[in-house]
Amino acid sequence: MKIADSFVVAAPVERTWRAIRDPQVVGACLPGCEEIEAVSPTLYRARIGVKLGPIAAKFAAEVEVLEEEPPVRVVTVTRGEEGGRASNLRSDNILTLAPADDGGTRVSYEADMTVTGRLGKFGFGVMKKKAQSLASEFAGNLEARVNEAASGG
Amino acid sequence: MEFVRPDSIEAAVAALQAEGAACLAGGATLVAMMNADLVAPERLVSLRDVAALREASRRPDGTVVIGAMRRHRETAEETDLRDGQRVLREAAAQIANPPVRNMGTIGGSCAFADPAADYPPALVAADARFALAGAEGRRTVPAGDFFRDWYETALEPGELIESVILPPAPAGTVGSYTKLARVAGDFAIASVALALGMDGGACTHLAVAVGACGPVPARRRDIEAELLGGPLGNAEIGRLTDALAEAFDPVDDVRASAGYRRRVAPRMVRQAIGEAMQKLGETQ
Numbered sequence: 018m019k020i021a022d023s024f025v026v027a028a029p030v031e032r033t034w035r036a037i038r039d040p041q042v043v044g045a046c047l048p049g050c051e052e053i054e055a056v057s058p059t060l061y062r063a064r065i066g067v068k069l070g071p072i073a074a075k076f077a078a079e080v081e082v083l084e085e086e087p088p089v090r091v092v093t094v095t096r097g098e099e100g101g102r103a104s105n106l107r108s109d110n111i112l113t114l115a116p117a118d119d120g121g122t123r124v125s126y127e128a129d130m131t132v133t134g135r136l137g138k139f140g141f142g143v144m145k146k147k148a149q150s151l152a153s154e155f156a157g158n159l160e161a162r163v164n165e166a167a168s169g170g
Numbered sequence: 171m172e173f174v175r176p177d178s179i180e181a182a183v184a185a186l187q188a189e190g191a192a193c194l195a196g197g198a199t200l201v202a203m204m205n206a207d208l209v210a211p212e213r214l215v216s217l218r219d220v221a222a223l224r225e226a227s228r229r230p231d232g233t234v235v236i237g238a239m240r241r242h243r244e245t246a247e248e249t250d251l252r253d254g255q256r257v258l259r260e261a262a263a264q265i266a267n268p269p270v271r272n273m274g275t276i277g278g279s280c281a282f283a284d285p286a287a288d289y290p291p292a293l294v295a296a297d298a299r300f301a302l303a304g305a306e307g308r309r310t311v312p313a314g315d316f317f318r319d320w321y322e323t324a325l326e327p328g329e330l331i332e333s334v335i336l337p338p339a340p341a342g343t344v345g346s347y348t349k350l351a352r353v354a355g356d357f358a359i360a361s362v363a364l365a366l367g368m369d370g371g372a373c374t375h376l377a378v379a380v381g382a383c384g385p386v387p388a389r390r391r392d393i394e395a396e397l398l399g400g401p402l403g404n405a406e407i408g409r410l411t412d413a414l415a416e417a418f419d420p421v422d423d424v425r426a427s428a429g430y431r432r433r434v435a436p437r438m439v440r441q442a443i444g445e446a447m448q449k450l451g452e453t454q
Contacts, residue, residue, distance in 0.1 A: 069320065069321060070282070070283065070320065070321020070322055071192070071203070071208075071209050071282070071321065072203075072208050072209060072321075103207075135206065135207045135208060136208075138206055138208070142421030142422055142423030142424075143285070143320050143321070143421055143423075145421065145422070146320055146385070146419070146421055147320065
C-alpha cells in the first residue's frame with residue numbers, strides 16, 4: 018500500500034533538514050514512538066505502538082538510511098516485527114524537501130508499505146487510512162516542533 | 171485468560187475495571203478476532219447472565235429501549251419499532267446470515283464499530299442514543315457522537331453499553347435500510363438508512379445516514395433541516411447528496427474502490443428516498 022502527501026513547515030530547508038535527521042526530534046513527533054536510539058548515523062532502532070480500534074500492536078522497528086542528499090532528499094527503509102505475534106511490516110520511504118514560497122519548506126513523503134502476519138488479515142483499506150492519519154499527525158507535530166525552535170531563536 | 175459471568179450491570183462494570191478486560195456479548199465478532207489472534211483479552215466479562223441487558227421495551231411516548239444483549243434476529247422482529255424506527259429493524263434483518271443474527275448483539279456490533287456494519291447508519295438516522303455504564307456512573311451519548319473514527323467509539327475503558335434508546339418517530343413516517351453488498355449478508359459496499367415523513371407534498375421529517383463510506387456514518391442535519399417544509403424533488407435530493415458526499419471518506423478494499431463507493435452512494439440515497447415516497451403515497 019502506498020501513501021504520499023506533503024506539508025509545509027515555516028522554517029528554512031536547512032533547519033527542517035536538521036530536525037528530520039535528528040532521531041530524537043523524529044521520535045518525539047512520531048505517534049506511538051516509545052523510544053528511539055541511533056545505532057549509527059544511518060541506522061536507528063525504535064519501539065512503536067499502533068492501535069486500531071480494539072487491536073493494539075507493538076513493533077520493534079529498524080530504520081535504515083539507504084541514500085541521502087543533504088538537505089533535500091533521504092531514502093530510508095523501515096522494517097518492523099511484532100515480537101511473538103508474528104506480524105511484519107516493511108516500508109520503503111522517500112522524503113524530499115524543497116523551498117516553499119514564503120521562506121518555509123515543503124516536505125513531501127512517499128511510503129510503500131507492506132504488512133504481513135496477523136495484522137495483514139485486517140484489510141488494507143482501513144490500515145491505509147490509519148497510516149495516513151498517523152502521517153498527518155507526525156507532520157503536525159514536526160511543524161509545531163520546528164516552529165517552536167524557530168521562535169525560540 | 172480469566173472468564174467471569176457477572177449477573178448484574180454493576181458487577182459487570184466492576185469486573186471490567188481490570189487491565190485487559192473485555193466484554194463478551196454474542197461473540198460473533200470478538201471470538202472470531204480472538205481466533206485470528208487479533209485480540210487477546212486477559213479477562214472476558216460475559217454479559218449473558220445480565221438479564222437487564224436482554225430486554226427491549228416501548229415507553230408510552232413511543233421511545234424504544236433495546237438492551238445491549240438483544241440479538242440481531244430479535245431486533246429484526248421487534249414490533250415495538252414503528253414508523254421511522256423501522257429503519258433499525260430493516261438494518262438488523264440484513265446483517266450477515268441467520269446463525270450470526272441469532273448470535274450477534276446490538277451492543278457487541280456497535281462497540282466494535284465496523285464502518286461497514288449495518289447498525290451505525292440506522293441508529294444515526296433514528297437519532298438514537300447510547301446508554302453507557304461505567305465506574306463513574308451512567309451517561310447517554312447520541313449515536314452521531316458515539317461513532318468517532320475507524321473502529322473507535324465514545325466508550326471509555328471500563329465502560330459498557332447498556333442499551334440503545336430510539337426516540338419516538340413521528341406517526342406516519344417510514345424507515346428503510348438499503349444495503350448494497352456483493353452477496354447477501356456481506357458487509358456493505360455502501361448503505362443508506364432513512365427515515366422520511368411527507369404531508370401533501372411537503373417534507374415533514376427527513377433523516378438520511380450513509381454507511382460504509384467513511385469512518386463513521388455520514389449525515390447532514392444542516393441540509394435536512396433546510397429541506398423540511400418543502401417538496402423533495404430532484405434538486406432538493408441533489409443538494410442533500412452533494413452535501414453528504416462532502417462528508418464521505420471511503421476506503422479502497424476488497425468489496426469496492428473508494429471511487430465506486432462515491433459514485434454509487436448518492437444514487438442509493440436518491441433511490442431510497444424515491445421508494446420511501448412511494449410507500450407514503452407521494453409522488454416525486
